[in-house]
Amino acid sequence: MNDATEEEKELLHITELTRQQRRVIGVLLEKAFTTPDQYPLTLKAVTTGCNQKSNRDPVSNYSESQIYDTLDSLREMGLVAVIHSDSGRTERYRHYMRRRFNFTEPQLAILTELWLRGRQTMGELRGRASRMVPIETLDELRTELKGLLDQKYVQANGSLERRGIEVDHNWYQEREGKTLGFEASAEEEPETSEKESSPSTVTRAAAPDLSGFSTVIEQLQHDNQSLRREVDSLSQSLEELKQQLIELKQELGS
Template identity: 45%
Template structure:
């Protein structure tokens, strides 16, 4: 027989976060997977990751005060831990696996949703594969279904082609606008590019692959810049 108090504790562990806190958490998970040599991250590294131009939606201009408040929020929630790095520099690690109660594929999908907002299964497969390989859409669908059962993800649009999913860490005020925003984007896309346009899906796939390569190069450059900064200091 299950313990009701244990279920309540599991349900209450993950709570809505502010936009900057969500971005900081996603950056920590992303960098741990894509640039492990520069992880854990310093405050400066987190700020750089938050304000990164690629692989982010919306773009942000996070300053030191914003990041410190967000990290305090994440520490109180149990999603981030502060550690002492080399040279007595304070660094930060995520606790996303425990906090979300997910494994690597689930963390990759949650991270992409936190970094870019609502996405389709195809977009998630292309973008999250830089952190965890997904063999096909069925694998992504299975993982998304598991996240829905954990109340970490919800379907923004009805089932069917182009169904869009989002994370549940939005504040109540933000969540009210998610569906309307996605519907507006879908209507705009539908008015400019027919759904049956020849080669449209293939072109989107090529663009996503190019963007992924650019993201990887950007991440490597950021890691090199950080190493240079550490050497100079």
Template identity: 35%
Template sequence: MIDSLPELSLLETRILGTLLEKQRTVPDTYPLSLNALQSGCNQKTSRNPVIEAGEAEMLVALDALKDQGLVREVSGGRVSRFEHLLEKALGVPSQASALLAVLMLRGPQTAGELRLNCDRLHRFADISSVEAFLEELASRTEGPLVVLLPRLPGARESRWMHLLSGQASLEAVPAASSAVVGSVEEMDALCARVAALEAEVAELRRLIREGAGQQWHG
């Protein structure tokens, strides 16, 4: 177990998150080759932000992670492969590492979002179990690994953020969250519009039925 918490770059956290994810979603190809790891880091889905890391950048970040005891290069075969050592290095259980992986890959999320997005890595029974592991990660004596961010105006729930890239910058949180708040407002507006359209369709169907009934009686 490492003595002090690391402060990782975006690419380093992306590499760790990708290794954690692929270990559970594609175990047959894990540990990952450099090419597979690069593709996983740069994929367009389930990633926020989306990045385009080159091979040279990947190698530099991997060397830094190896120096910190968070990644190991597996020898053997014609292609070098890499595996994470996060659970052992930080002393966290697999349930907690699944939450950290999703936070590293997708950014701050609510407990409900984390439960949904963690489904392929670990299936939590309910939101309470997610919150229990998050609170455990936040109250570690060795140093917190996650923090609960202040609830934003208009937001229904507070979001959690990992601290492997240093302390949370609360000034940056509203800007990063504006899209989430906006999406909630847009969804409410969309739901209202759908309800109005459904009512209109129902009224049209009623008028058609009445018209057909009058023609039949006539």
């Protein structure tokens, strides 16, 4: 009994998932929220949900065998369970996120959306997550996000109070290198406002060379983030093409 309890405690510390694991968990959560009559899901339904063209970024083309293996790995982690139908013929799958974590319903919806689409602005995230759980205002979203930020389950590139801020989940594997660049100026805005009353501070802020450098750096950061997203998308496409080639060779017997 004690060993099982310790195992469950370890499961609560899961903070990394593969790209396929995030997609599968995201689909199970999304369908549980939006189409409860069709949930739990069959293997075919999970695969279709992972590869659907809407509300997915990047769009994938996983095979049923790939999704089966991913579901199996999630079962070992205690995040997914198999449910057998009354006839015993069709296996269905459900998530166990509520058993393994103390997330609120809005927090589950937020993570679902981030796992399925990646980084988003606050406005985009609120609108999309509200498909699953009502999140009436940005202030309500900030409250839920703060709890996730404190536990390092999500990340942001600045203060949640700042306009245009972007949010992403923080369940990437280390090799993916998906870390949002936190802008120091976002945290220092209130302090800067006070300092601007000082003549010396106003003089420094007015220097055109420093202002120009700041603009260039911000643009470079934005371009770099865009390039990262494009590279990630291309890498995913390459992985899928490699898998298709392997499957084709197996079918041809080579």
